[in-house]
Amino acid sequence: MTERRVSVATHWGSYIAVVESGRLMRIEPKPDDPTPSPIGPGMVKAADDSARVLRPAVRKGWLNGEPRAHDTSRGADAFVEVSWDRAITLVSDELRRVRSLHGDGAVFGGSYGWASAGRFHHAQGQLHRFLALGGGYTDARNTYSTAALEVILPHVIGGHPWSYQSRMPMWDEIADNCELVVAFGGLALKNSQINPGGLARHQTRELQLRCREAGVRFVSVSPIRSDAAGFLDAEWLPIVPNTDTAAMLGIAHTMLVNRWHDEDFLRRCCVGFDRFASYLTGEVDGIPKDAAWAERITGIGRDVIIDLARRLATQRSVIMVNYAVQRADHGEQPIWMSVVLAAMAGSMGRPGGGWGAGYATMDATGVAPDRPFVATIPAVANPVADFIPVARIADALLHPGEVIDYDGRRLTLPELRLVYWCGGNPFHHHQDLHRLARAWQAPDTVVVHEAWWNTSAKFADIVLPVATSLERDDFAAGFSDPHIVAMPKVREPAGESRTDHQIFAALASRLGYEREFTESRSESEWVRHLYEQTRATLGGDAALPSFEEFWRSSTVALPPLTGPFPGNFGDLRTDPRRSPLPTPSGRIEIFSEKIDSFGYDDCAGHPKWFEPEEWLRADRSDRYPLHLISNQPASRLHSQYDNGGFSLDSKINGREPATINPLDAASRGIADGMIVRVYNDRGSCLAGVVVSDDVMQGVIQLSTGAWWDPVQPGRSGTLDRHSNPNVLTADRPCSRLSQGPSALSALVDVERYDGPLPDVLAYSPPSLDGE
Ligand SMILES: Nc1nc2c(c(=O)[nH]1)N[C@H]1C(S)=C(S)[C@@H](COP(=O)(O)OP(=O)(O)OC[C@H]3O[C@@H](n4cnc5c(=O)[nH]c(N)nc54)[C@H](O)[C@@H]3O)O[C@H]1N2
Ligand SMILES: Nc1nc2c(c(=O)[nH]1)N[C@H]1C(S)=C(S)[C@@H](COP(=O)(O)OP(=O)(O)OC[C@H]3O[C@@H](n4cnc5c(=O)[nH]c(N)nc54)[C@H](O)[C@@H]3O)O[C@H]1N2
Ligand SMILES: [Mo]
Numbered sequence: 001m002t003e004r005r006v007s008v009a010t011h012w013g014s015y016i017a018v019v020e021s022g023r024l025m026r027i028e029p030k031p032d033d034p035t036p037s038p039i040g041p042g043m044v045k046a047a048d049d050s051a052r053v054l055r056p057a058v059r060k061g062w063l064n065g066e067p068r069a070h071d072t073s074r075g076a077d078a079f080v081e082v083s084w085d086r087a088i089t090l091v092s093d094e095l096r097r098v099r100s101l102h103g104d105g106a107v108f109g110g111s112y113g114w115a116s117a118g119r120f121h122h123a124q125g126q127l128h129r130f131l132a133l134g135g136g137y138t139d140a141r142n143t144y145s146t147a148a149l150e151v152i153l154p155h156v157i158g159g160h161p162w163s164y165q166s167r168m169p170m171w172d173e174i175a176d177n178c179e180l181v182v183a184f185g186g187l188a189l190k191n192s193q194i195n196p197g198g199l200a201r202h203q204t205r206e207l208q209l210r211c212r213e214a215g216v217r218f219v220s221v222s223p224i225r226s227d228a229a230g231f232l233d234a235e236w237l238p239i240v241p242n243t244d245t246a247a248m249l250g251i252a253h254t255m256l257v258n259r260w261h262d263e264d265f266l267r268r269c270c271v272g273f274d275r276f277a278s279y280l281t282g283e284v285d286g287i288p289k290d291a292a293w294a295e296r297i298t299g300i301g302r303d304v305i306i307d308l309a310r311r312l313a314t315q316r317s318v319i320m321v322n323y324a325v326q327r328a329d330h331g332e333q334p335i336w337m338s339v340v341l342a343a344m345a346g347s348m349g350r351p352g353g354g355w356g357a358g359y360a361t362m363d364a365t366g367v368a369p370d371r372p373f374v375a376t377i378p379a380v381a382n383p384v385a386d387f388i389p390v391a392r393i394a395d396a397l398l399h400p401g402e403v404i405d406y407d408g409r410r411l412t413l414p415e416l417r418l419v420y421w422c423g424g425n426p427f428h429h430h431q432d433l434h435r436l437a438r439a440w441q442a443p444d445t446v447v448v449h450e451a452w453w454n455t456s457a458k459f460a461d462i463v464l465p466v467a468t469s470l471e472r473d474d475f476a477a478g479f480s481d482p483h484i485v486a487m488p489k490v491r492e493p494a495g496e497s498r499t500d501h502q503i504f505a506a507l508a509s510r511l512g513y514e515r516e517f518t519e520s521r522s523e524s525e526w527v528r529h530l531y532e533q534t535r536a537t538l539g540g541d542a543a544l545p546s547f548e549e550f551w552r553s554s555t556v557a558l559p560p561l562t563g564p565f566p567g568n569f570g571d572l573r574t575d576p577r578r579s580p581l582p583t584p585s586g587r588i589e590i591f592s593e594k595i596d597s598f599g600y601d602d603c604a605g606h607p608k609w610f611e612p613e614e615w616l617r618a619d620r621s622d623r624y625p626l627h628l629i630s631n632q633p634a635s636r637l638h639s640q641y642d643n644g645g646f647s648l649d650s651k652i653n654g655r656e657p658a659t660i661n662p663l664d665a666a667s668r669g670i671a672d673g674m675i676v677r678v679y680n681d682r683g684s685c686l687a688g689v690v691v692s693d694d695v696m697q698g699v700i701q702l703s704t705g706a707w708w709d710p711v712q713p714g715r716s717g718t719l720d721r722h723s724n725p726n727v728l729t730a731d732r733p734c735s736r737l738s739q740g741p742s743a744l745s746a747l748v749d750v751e752r753y754d755g756p757l758p759d760v761l762a763y764s765p766p767s768l769d770g771e
Contacts, residue, residue, distance in 0.1 A: 007554035009117050009198040009476035009485040010469065011637055012037040014555065017470065017490040024470065024491050035202040037193035039636055042645030043470070047494070051452040051643050051763045053465035054495025056087035060769070062461035068444040069417070075437055075459040075713040078767035084496065084506070086771075091462055092510040094445050098418040099135055105384045106417040107131060108443075110140025112390050113424015114638060117198035118474035118487055120526050123423025123449070123466075123500050125377040130504035131420065133516050136384030138414050141406075143390060144429050146323050147740025148331035149357060151407050155592045156339050158582030159567045165480065166369035166565040168356030169318055171207035174366075175214040177352025179315040182308065183234075184244045184338060185322030186220040186227025187360040190634035195363040198476035200483035200555050203367045204360050208232060219308065221247065221300075223629060223699045224659075238696035241627045242612045242745055243298040244325050244334040247305065248341045249609055250294020253280050254309035255344050257290070261313065262346035269569075269576045270343050272591020276606040289609070297609070297617070312345040316353045319345065323361050324631060329612035329745040330602060331734040337607035340590050348588075349573030364480035370561045374477035374484060375533040377526075386414050389739035393430065394731055397439035405736035408598045419446045422500055427455035427708050428639035431743050432731035433724065434683050434716045449500055453765040454639060455708040455724075464503050467493035473527050475550075482558045484534070484544075486551050499523065595737065602735040613732060614747045616698050624680050624747035626664065626700045630725035631744075633703035642707050643763050652688020654760045656723030658702040659690040660750065670752055677719070677753045678702060680746070683727030685720035686753055700750055704743075707762035721758045 008015040008027060013036055018025045024047055029036030057079040061071055082090070098106050109131040115123035131137040142150045142161075150161035157164065174181065192204035212218070212232050220228035221237045221244065228234035239247060255261040256277060266273040282288035291302035291309075311317070319342045325334045339355050347353025359366040388396050389406050392413070400415035419440075430436045440446065440459055448460035457463045471493040476485045493499075498506075501523055508517035521529060528547050535544040543559060550556050564571070571579035572587070580586025584594060596605025614620060616627050635650040636642055650657065653675055660670070670676060672691040677684050678700065687702055695701050702725045709722035720727045728748050734740040 006488055006490045007486045008040070008470065008490065009487045010040060011114060011117050011196060011198060012039040012193050013202060014198065014200055014485050015040045019490055022491060030201070033201040035205045037202070038646045039193065039641060039644065042647065043641055045645035045648065046452070046641055046643045047468070047470065049643055049763065051454070051765060052494045053450055053453055053457060053463055053497065055081040055465060056084055056496070057081050057463045057768060058087070058090060059461045062445070068461070070441055072441050072714060074440055074446065074461070075710070078769060079463070080769050080771055082771055084498070087462065087464060088506045088510055091447055091464070092507050094418060095134065095507070095511065098444065102415065102417045104136040105138050105386045105414050107137040108416040108419045109137030110388065110390065110393070111421045111424055112140055112144060112426070112429065113421070114196070114640070115423030116469035117476040117478070118469055119374060119376045119477060119530055120523070121469070121472055121474050121499055121501060122377055125379065126500045126504055127420065127422040128382070129377060129380050130508060130517060132380040132382045133508065133513050134511055136382050137420070138384060138416060139382055139387040140390040140393070141387045142738070142740065144327075144741050146326065147390060148326040148734045148738040149323065149335045151738035151740070152332040152335050155583070155595055156336055156589050157567065163565070163567060164357060165365060166563065167568045168366070169352050169354060170369060171204070171211060171359075171366045173352040174216060174318060175207070175211040177316055178211070178216050178318055180217050180219070180311055180317040181211070181320060182219045182221065182312060182317065183228070183320040183322070183359070184221045184248075184334065185325045186222035186224065187218070187229070187232070187320070188227045189229050189360060191632055192360045192363045194637055195478040195481060197478035197481070198485055199363050199478045199481040200485060202363050204363050205229070207367060208360070223627070223696045224701060225694045237300050237304065240297065240299045240616050241629060241699060242328050242615045245330070245337045245607065246289070246294050246297040246609045247300055248334070248337045249280065249289040250291045250298070250305045251309040251312065252341050252344055253289045254291050254306050255313050256280055258309070260310060261344040262348070265346065265348060265573060266343060269349070269572050270588040270590050271585040272589060272606060275591045276340065279606060279608065316350065317345055317347045318353050319355050320359050321357045323358055324744055326734070327741055327743050329614070329732065329734060329742045330610040331740055331742060332603055332737055333607050333610065339588060340607055343588050343590065349569035354569055362479065364478060368480045368482060368560065369563060369565060371477070371480050371482045372558055372561050373534065373537050374558070375530040375537070377530070388413065391430070391733065391741035392739055393426065394432070394436045394439035397442040404739065405598070405600065406739050407737055408594070417444045419443050421447070421456060421460070422449040425454055425456045425639045427459055428705060428724070428726070430731070431726055431729040431741055432682055433708055433726045435731050437713070438716065449503060451497065452643060455762070458766050465495060465497035466503070467497045467499045471497070472499045473524055475527060475531060477558070482560045484550065484556050484558060486554045488551065598737070600736045603737040612745045614730065614745050618747065620747050624749050625698065626660070626748050626750060627698060628678070628725060628728055628746045628748045629699055629701045629744060630704050630729060630746070631701060633705045636705055639705040639707060642705055653757065655686050655688040656702060656706040657690045658687035658700055658723070658750070659692050659695045660700045661695050661697040662691050662693055663697050664700070665689065665691040668751060670750070675753045675757060676750050678728060678748050678750045680728050680748045682730065683717050683720065685723050685725070685727050687723045700748060709760055709762035711758065722760050722762045
């Protein structure tokens with residue numbers, strides 16, 4: 001038997017696939033990865049499961065139906081399998097029809113989603129190139145991950161939304177210089193399994209351990225204890241969810257009244273501290289934001305807050321915020337306030353101190369500041385200028401023509417007639433899925449490229465089967481990871497599936513622009529071309545080996561980038577005139593004249609405490625007394641490989657685990673391992689209970705990513721037999737500034753589920769007929 005060992009790269013790490021006679025047998029961790037993710041080996045189980053989309057399929061009602069808009073059977077209908085030729089005709093004709101009748105902006109190609117690693121087969125890159133060459137499309141701006149951060153930070157510290165990643169202290173500097181880390185949202189190692197675009201080896205765990213061994217003390221401010229690894233010996237400060245801004249204000253107030261704050265840095269390197277200070281002291285509204293005030297909101301004792309203020313100001317400290325704290329109502333505030341607090345604390349711009357975001361949310365964040373250029377599928381400028389903020393998709397479908405605010409602009413929501421999704425799973429990632437399901441009935445046509453019959457495929461009109469990342473040649477280069485990893489095809493595509501590129505090339509050919517789309521290169525020529533382009537840009541032979549050698553050795557190191565990076569806080573501290581920040585004032589904007597000028601009632605000129613619509617002290621908590629934390633899953637990447645071995649093994653009776661505090665369980669007669677129903681006004685789902693004091697009282701934790709399995713797909717509010725928390729979350733923008741998603745601001749209750757347990761049908765294909 002011939003055994004082949006093939007290099008594999010994924011967002012959760014690099015592996016070796018073992019293939020025998022063309023069959024994928026196993027996926028093994030690479031020996032030099034100190035912390036391999038168990039998600040990889042579980043991919044084998046999903047490779048040929050019954051959920052694979054094997055042939056192009058068209059929804060029955062769409063094939064027969066006129067008119068197609070406002071057809072209410074999306075998500076409930078059967079499908080008809082068609083030939084590739086027929087599918088390409090249907091999609092290209094429909095694109096042509098919609099463009100000529102409704103204009104190019106009626107095509108929505110925002111298509112948010114993580115898809116798979118690989119520089120060439122980048123699903124969104126392929127789609128955007130295809131749609132831009134065909135006349136353009138309405139795009140989506142910002143990400144579900146960090147929309148609030150991406151919009152607020154350029155006002156506060158300036159620069160590209162992601163530039164903070166190279167301006168904040170790296171873990172090794174923290175180990176060498178820092179005494180105290182205060183992490184709002186914790187430092188969950190489960191999340192550092194992931195790095196967007198891939199990574200050669202995981203490093204966060206080792207680096208955290210190094211910090212601990214060097215004597216750095218950790219404080220984890222989070223509703224969940226396990227957000228900090230046990231070896232950190234972190235002090236756990238359970239906090240009422242969504243109240244981080246109030247906690248930071250309480251700390252800031254304490255610093256101010258005790259004159260522990262860094263007056264020199266605030267005067268020289270920041271603007272607007274005085275105006276913020278008069279809010280802090282209560283001079284403007286009669287409410288001093290002191291430690292006692294913060295205790296009432298956050299549940300963190302005033303003595304703890306005062307002690308934290310003293311330690312932050314007297315020790316070399318770094319204030320860290322994760323992303324979950326800003327995927328919330330008024331999510332801009334904790335980000336802005338964390339920068340202000342760091343500016344007050346005295347370590348900003350000093351080695352290993354100051355401020356940073358996203359540590360341990362991705363493996364390379366805080367590991368390396370950046371990596372050099374690596375070529376990717378070339379982008380084509382989009383002739384359509386219109387866009388929507390990424391999380392406003394249901395609004396756009398439900399209320400075309402409505403005008404919304406966004407970062408000082410007024411945007412008219414476009415009328416979208418054709419929705420094209422490639423590389424994302426909106427029926428996983430969007431909030432309030434019942435609302436999304438209603439919105440999804442509005443367009444004429446929904447086209448989806450998917451490898452599996454997940455919920456987004458089932459809610460589409462035309463489903464085109466795609467090859468997975470194991471079924472094509474490519475190479476990976478992850479965010480900040482200074483390596484390139486080869487991704488040769490491990491096996492042939494399942495059924496009739498094709499790569500996204502092949503599909504778009506066939507469509508472009510039918511639409512008359514194949515040559516422009518493919519540049520007359522085959523897929524393998526593209527992969528080699530992108531590698532050669534990278535090699536030439538980085539300095540040829542001196543920088544990278546030949547393509548053949550790279551393909552043989554599977555991993556090559558890129559020259560590391562060490563800076564100096566523009567806009568760093570050390571230079572600012574040294575001389576703010578010579579090294580201004582790229583903000584309007586050249587300094588850190590504690591008060592932003594620009595944001596103030598927008599006149600928003602939900603985002604003012606300086607950071608402020610705004611009560612969330614849903615939180616534990618809201619009126620609604622009488623009916624729904626638990627705060628839902630729908631965080632990232634430890635067992636997969638979002639919804640990807642929910643049908644993989646590792647995710648399936650983590651389920652309780654086929655449902656996603658939901659963790660609650662023993663006191664909340666006892667008062668409801670719930671015991672460990674039971675199946676429960678989690679519910680609110682928006683919907684309900686089942687889950688398998690884990691009872692643990694890892695989670696503070698008043699909180700229920702249910703990770704995202706279980707494929708939505710509505711009992712009656714056409715009925716709003718219908719029970720989810722499986723466990724998708726987005727049937728419970730609210731589709732409410734963070735604020736008028738960012739319009740970001742606020743998934744982590746939702747109240748629910750939970751009860752025992754004593755009815756007969758329905759089968760989970762999430763992984764079963766819909767009813768499929770032949771033509
Ligand atoms: N309640 C709640 N909701 C959340 C969050 C939360 O914290 N709470 N987090 C949000 C965040 S941070 C994010 S980033 C989003 C993630 O949302 P998504 O990025 O949409 O989630 P994924 O499951 O990664 O979806 C990727 C899809 O692409 C498909 N795919 C993979 N490779 C390819 C390919 O090569 N081609 C094509 N055509 N398809 C491919 C996969 O099968 C999968 O269906 O979810 C958001 N939603
Ligand atoms: N294994 C795995 N890792 C992932 C992903 C995945 O799907 N799976 N997704 C990746 C992606 S796309 C992203 S954007 C990042 C996201 O990174 P994060 O947003 O940081 O991750 P989450 O797991 O959503 O949240 C981390 C913790 O924040 C805490 N938290 C929630 N709300 C609050 C709050 O109001 N206050 C405080 N103090 N804490 C709160 C919760 O206890 C939660 O466990 O993760 C990445 N890493
Ligand atoms: Mo994300």
